[in-house]
Amino acid sequence: xxxxxxxxxxxxxxxxxxxxxxxxxxxxxxxxxxxxxxxxxxxxxxxxxxxxxxxxxxxxxxxxxxxxxxxxxxxxxxxxxxxxxxxxxxxxxxxxxxxxxxxxxxxxxxxxx
Amino acid sequence: xxxxxxxxxxxxxxxxxxxxxxxxxxxxxxxxxxxxxxxxxxxxxxxxxxxxxxxxxxxxxxxxxxxxxxxxxxxxxxxxxxxxxxxxxxxxxxxxxxxxxxxxxxxxxxxxxxx
Numbered sequence: 300x301x302x303x304x305x306x307x308x309x310x311x312x313x314x315x316x317x318x319x320x321x322x323x324x325x326x327x328x329x330x331x332x333x334x335x336x337x338x339x340x341x342x343x344x345x346x347x348x349x350x351x352x353x354x355x356x357x358x359x360x361x362x363x364x365x366x367x368x369x370x371x372x373x374x375x376x377x378x379x380x381x382x383x384x385x386x387x388x389x390x391x392x393x394x395x396x397x398x399x400x401x402x403x404x405x406x407x408x409x410x411x412x
Numbered sequence: 413x414x415x416x417x418x419x420x421x422x423x424x425x426x427x428x429x430x431x432x433x434x435x436x437x438x439x440x441x442x443x444x445x446x447x448x449x450x451x452x453x454x455x456x457x458x459x460x461x462x463x464x465x466x467x468x469x470x471x472x473x474x475x476x477x478x479x480x481x482x483x484x485x486x487x488x489x490x491x492x493x494x495x496x497x498x499x500x501x502x503x504x505x506x507x508x509x510x511x512x513x514x515x516x517x518x519x520x521x522x523x524x525x526x527x
């Protein structure tokens with residue numbers, strides 16, 4: 300029972316490089332989310348997808364794009380990485396409209412140099 | 413819009429002492445409230461949640477929280493903590509103001525349990 304799986308777990312990028320963070324869930328959840336976690340800032344929502352085929356901006360979307368590939372998968376893309384995007388990224392999923400708990404992946408630690 | 417304020421960024425306590433982690437939220441409509449715990453180098457897991465009904469909710473590992481609508485608070489408590497409770501704890505809210513799909517987190521409270 301994998302839950303929410305994120306890849307990769309660690310990544311170092313040079314400024315200006317691009318990459319895609321992958322996320323997949325096997326719980327048949329409708330909603331999926333991408334958060335970033337920075338010291339003293341808690342978790343901030345980057346983008347979310349309420350259901351397959353829809354995506355919306357969260358609190359800090361600049362510099363990111365997302366794709367809800369199907370019901371299971373929700374990817375986050377950095378087109379031109381910047382040092383300010385150094386962070387730990389978490390993917391999460393939930394079943395219904397906000398009322399059930401969100402399940403989190405183990406995180407991706409990204410460093411942009 | 414909804415928001416969460418965790419009043420303490422760090423709470424140090426001694427083992428077997430009681431602890432309270434404070435959380436206040438802001439929303440103009442009904443909300444759902446959560447506490448998540450994050451152990452070092454791990455993802456988040458749910459401690460407990462309030463959706464409706466009884467205002468005192470019990471969670472895993474002996475934690476409980478009380479929903480107080482008039483004070484817009486959802487404080488987390490444990491009567492006797494263990495070393496293994498050392499972790500970052502996050503209060504979160506969803507469901508208010510048409511933002512049903514967005515889980516908004518506070519900045520976290522680091523609970524450190526000392527021997």
